[in-house]
Amino acid sequence: MREIWTERWLRFLALFSSISLHFVTVYSDESSTPKHGTKTEDHAPSSGGSKGSTIAIVFVVLVGVSVLSFFLYKFWQKKKREEQYARLLKLFEEDDELELELGLRD
Numbered sequence: 001m002r003e004i005w006t007e008r009w010l011r012f013l014a015l016f017s018s019i020s021l022h023f024v025t026v027y028s029d030e031s032s033t034p035k036h037g038t039k040t041e042d043h044a045p046s047s048g049g050s051k052g053s054t055i056a057i058v059f060v061v062l063v064g065v066s067v068l069s070f071f072l073y074k075f076w077q078k079k080k081r082e083e084q085y086a087r088l089l090k091l092f093e094e095d096d097e098l099e100l101e102l103g104l105r106d
Helices: 002-028 045-091 096-102
Strands: none
Touching (some): 002 045
């Protein structure tokens, strides 16, 4: 079952990254050369190239946060499972005091 979960996670990650890369390439390629031979107005020098790099930085941060949250969630699940297992073991331990309190043994 863990292999299925890992495969689904990798598929989701691949889909998310391909969609994000599509947006990065579309928005970062603000062509300064005129289309169809017409002259375009000049944009502010800081806005043309910074839009693509900003999108790329946001994408990297989002991927980092999602990977970190995934591993933290898995770590939390493991800790929770260990606590439940410890409780289960404690329930089935032979406890002499409990037997004496219940009067099962002298």
